[in-house]
Amino acid sequence: MSRLYIGRNPRVAARSIDGEMMIMSGRDSTLFTLNKTATILWQAADGATPLDQIVDQKICTEFEVSSADALKDAETLARELASHEILEISEQPIAARRSSGESR
Amino acid sequence: MSSLMAEMTERALARNIPLSVQLDLTYRCNERCVHCYLDHDDHGEMTTAEIKHLLAEMADAGVFFLTLSGGEIFLRKDFFEILEYARLDLNFSVKLKTNAIMIHEREAARLRDIGVESIQISIYSHRPEVHDAITLVPGSLRRSLDAARFLKSQGLRVTLANVLMHQNLGDYQGVRALAQELGIESTLDPTITPMMDGDRSILSMGVGLDTLRGLFRQEELVGDVDEFCAIAPLDEDALSARPCSAGHSACYVSPYGDVFPCVQFPLPTGNVRKQRFVDIWRHSDQMNEVRSIRLKDLTSCSSCVHGTSCTRCPGLAYMEGNMRGPSSQDCEKSFARTGVPSANMLAKKRAPANLVQIRVLPAAVNAPASA
Numbered sequence: 413m414s415r416l417y418i419g420r421n422p423r424v425a426a427r428s429i430d431g432e433m434m435i436m437s438g439r440d441s442t443l444f445t446l447n448k449t450a451t452i453l454w455q456a457a458d459g460a461t462p463l464d465q466i467v468d469q470k471i472c473t474e475f476e477v478s479s480a481d482a483l484k485d486a487e488t489l490a491r492e493l494a495s496h497e498i499l500e501i502s503e504q505p506i507a508a509r510r511s512s513g514e515s516r
Numbered sequence: 517m518s519s520l521m522a523e524m525t526e527r528a529l530a531r532n533i534p535l536s537v538q539l540d541l542t543y544r545c546n547e548r549c550v551h552c553y554l555d556h557d558d559h560g561e562m563t564t565a566e567i568k569h570l571l572a573e574m575a576d577a578g579v580f581f582l583t584l585s586g587g588e589i590f591l592r593k594d595f596f597e598i599l600e601y602a603r604l605d606l607n608f609s610v611k612l613k614t615n616a617i618m619i620h621e622r623e624a625a626r627l628r629d630i631g632v633e634s635i636q637i638s639i640y641s642h643r644p645e646v647h648d649a650i651t652l653v654p655g656s657l658r659r660s661l662d663a664a665r666f667l668k669s670q671g672l673r674v675t676l677a678n679v680l681m682h683q684n685l686g687d688y689q690g691v692r693a694l695a696q697e698l699g700i701e702s703t704l705d706p707t708i709t710p711m712m713d714g715d716r717s718i719l720s721m722g723v724g725l726d727t728l729r730g731l732f733r734q735e736e737l738v739g740d741v742d743e744f745c746a747i748a749p750l751d752e753d754a755l756s757a758r759p760c761s762a763g764h765s766a767c768y769v770s771p772y773g774d775v776f777p778c779v780q781f782p783l784p785t786g787n788v789r790k791q792r793f794v795d796i797w798r799h800s801d802q803m804n805e806v807r808s809i810r811l812k813d814l815t816s817c818s819s820c821v822h823g824t825s826c827t828r829c830p831g832l833a834y835m836e837g838n839m840r841g842p843s844s845q846d847c848e849k850s851f852a853r854t855g856v857p858s859a860n861m862l863a864k865k866r867a868p869a870n871l872v873q874i875r876v877l878p879a880a881v882n883a884p885a886s887a
Contacts, residue, residue, distance in 0.1 A: 423631035425609035430531050434524055434580060435611045438631045439701040441673075443520045 414457055418466070418490050419459030419500050419506035426454070439497045449475075450489055459506030463490060524580075528765045529758075529842060533578035534797050538765040538779050540596065540740050541567070542587035543771055547615050547651040549638070551681055553709045554587065560772040564594040566789065568601050570769065573793040575606040585613035585779075587771065596626060603630045611636065613677075616663035617656055624666035637664055638701075640683070641835035642690035658810050664698055674697040676702040680731075681721040692736075704737060707845060710835050712782055722845070728852035745853050755823070759830050763806035765866065777806045780830025781787035783839065806830070816842045820859035822850040 420426075423438025433446040433454055446454055449471065456466040465482045475482070493499040500506055528535040539745070542561055544552045549679075556695050574582070582602055589595055589612060602608045612627075617628075627635070637660055641647040647657035667674045678691045688704050697703035708722040731737055736756045738744040748754070758764050762778035768773050771790040775796045785803045786796030797803060809830070812818050815838070817828055827850075827878065832843035842860035857865070 422604055424607070425580065425603075425633070426607040427575070427578060428576055429524060429533060429580065430527050432527075436519075436580075438635070441633060443518060443524070445520065453549075508859075 414503045415462040415464060416457055416487065416490065417461070417502050417505050418453065418457040418463055420454060420457045421497050424498055435498055437496060437498065441477075442496070444496065444498065449476055449486070450493060453486060453490060453493065453499070459500075459502075463487065473493070519826055525765055526762075526809065528578065531578075532798060534574070534765065534767055536581040536583070536761070537574055537579045537580065537703060538583040538585055538766075538768045539570075540585050540587060540769070540771050540779070541569075541589050541592050541595065544591050545586065545615075546591060546617065547586045547588070547653050547656060548604055549651050550683065551642075551708050551713045551718055555712065556587065559772060561592075562773050562789070564597060566773065566800065567594075567598055568787050570604055570773070570793060571598075571602050571608070573788070574578060575608065577794040577797060578607055581611070582608040583613060584610045588618070589614055591624070596630075599627075599632070602629055603632070604627065606794050607669075609633045613638075615651070615656065615660055616667070617653070617659040619663035621666050624663070624670045624672070627667065627806070628670035635667055636677045636703075639664075639676040639677075639678055639691055639694070641687035643687060643692045644686050646687055648743045650681075661694070661698075664700060668698060668700055670719040674698075674700040676700065677801050678702060678704050679708070680704055680706040680723055680727075681708060681724065683721065685723060685727065692862060704731075705850075706731065707829075709780055709832075716835075719845075721864060725852050732846040732849075732853045747821055747856065750821070755818065757813075759809060759811060759817065759828065760829060763803050767803075769793075774802070775803075778831050780829060781806075781834055781839075783831075783834055800822070806839065814840050814842070815856075816860045816863060822847075822854070822858050826850045826858070839845060 416474050418483060421438065425436040433445060433451040435444040437444070452470045452474065453466065456470050463486060464483050467486045468479055471482050472479055490499055490501055494501045525535060539764065543556055545556050578794045584599065592598070597716060599610065603610055611634050612632055613636045616635070629761055639647065639657070640650045644657045648654050666675050676691060676695045678688055682844055684801045692702050706723055706728060708719050710716045710719060732745060733741050734740055762781050767775055767777055768779040769788065775785050775788060775793070776782055778787065783802050783806065785800040788796065811823055817823050818828070819828065826846055830839050831842050832845055833839055834842050836844060842858065844860065847858035847860045851861060
């Protein structure tokens with residue numbers, strides 16, 4: 413099975429407001445808030461780290477869940493975020509972007 | 517406002533987060549609009565490094581919505597460097613305010629690549645002889661509209677912003693039609709802002725009551741006319757409400773690093789060259805004073821029938837002499853909207869006219885002269 417890579421779409425605006433990640437779509441200016449899992453994915457989406465590694469290192473350590481279940485859910489969530497053009501998904505590493513906004 | 521936006525604003529207010537900032541990158545301009553409130557000389561603009569440092573501080577403070585304005589922003593040679601840093605490194609949602617006459621196909625494509633939220637272009641008339649007579653730059657309407665088309669063709673959101681004054685009184689429908697033809701939005705604002713140094717002479721360009729009355733009864737401008745012109749009840753909730761976002765969830769930074777509650781509220785609260793942005797936002801006495809004011813604290817407006825529905829601008833009130841006082845321009849708008857004079861207008865009517873001062877003379881003076 414091929415690995416998935418996720419990267420932040422550079423066209424969105426993002427800010428952590430009081431611990432909750434706010435995202436504005438670059439496509440139509442729709443505003444989203446990310447839940448805790450989605451925020452973890454957003455912050456870890458550097459285009460270089462495979463999704464399964466993100467799940468193992470960032471999600472399984474945070475929630476009591478098996479690696480396989482967590483990966484399945486994370487893939488579904490990543491695809492949903494990609495459908496809103498918040499994340500980009502690829503089976504290849506995604507070229508490094510300038511955005512360093514994960515901490516803000 | 518969407519519910520999520522309202523929720524985000526409430527959270528920002530509760531946590532004292534400056535959600536929105538307007539940053540003027542320069543006061544220099546390549547137009548000389550007759551109604552402009554700015555001094556266009558450069559008195560020491562922030563450098564590229566200073567602006568980048570400020571932007572990073574603002575992102576850390578929680579600023580999400582950033583408006584870059586001026587002056588004319590494209591006059592800064594480092595404009596795209598600043599914009600790319602704000603968008604791609606710091607993830608702000610960025611709006612631009614510009615006259616757009618320096619935007620061509622290449623600049624429009626670059627703005628699309630960087631991903632700005634919207635671009636607001638100042639357009640005062642659909643007729644070159646009127647628009648160019650306001651900007652004092654021949655050919656400026658054609659250049660601004662060419663830019664609007666370039667931007668639109670890149671899929672960017674463009675708004676034509678029109679300020680209504682005597683000079684372009686009959687042309688606002690022409691501007692609206694032009695916007696519709698281009699497939700973009702337009703706004704109309706009848707407010708002329710006093711000069712930043714306090715000079716109020718340009719206010720004479722503003723339209724009068726009769727014109728406002730007519731505007732406020734046009735459905736295409738205000739929506740439901742009856743609702744727009746209604747007087748809302750003044751209750752306890754309204755009296756405890758914040759007057760506007762200035763100093764509460766929004767502020768303004770000048771090209772020289774001065775921080776104010778709003779671009780239209782020139783109360784100095786600190787300078788980012790001397791203090792951290794977040795320290796000014798949180799701890800400035802002036803910012804906290806603005807933040808403390810509620811409708812019930814306002815000298816005249818707290819008992820005014822228009823208290824709830826008035827567009828009172830605390831900055832215009834400040835420029836009139838008292839940030840807790842009324843803003844006469846907004847009193848006039850409320851009067852034009854409803855036909856009911858504001859408390860401030862009634863008080864002025866009751867006050868003795870300055871030119872006729874009748875005083876009772878002392879008795880000794882009144883007594884007939886003795887022989």
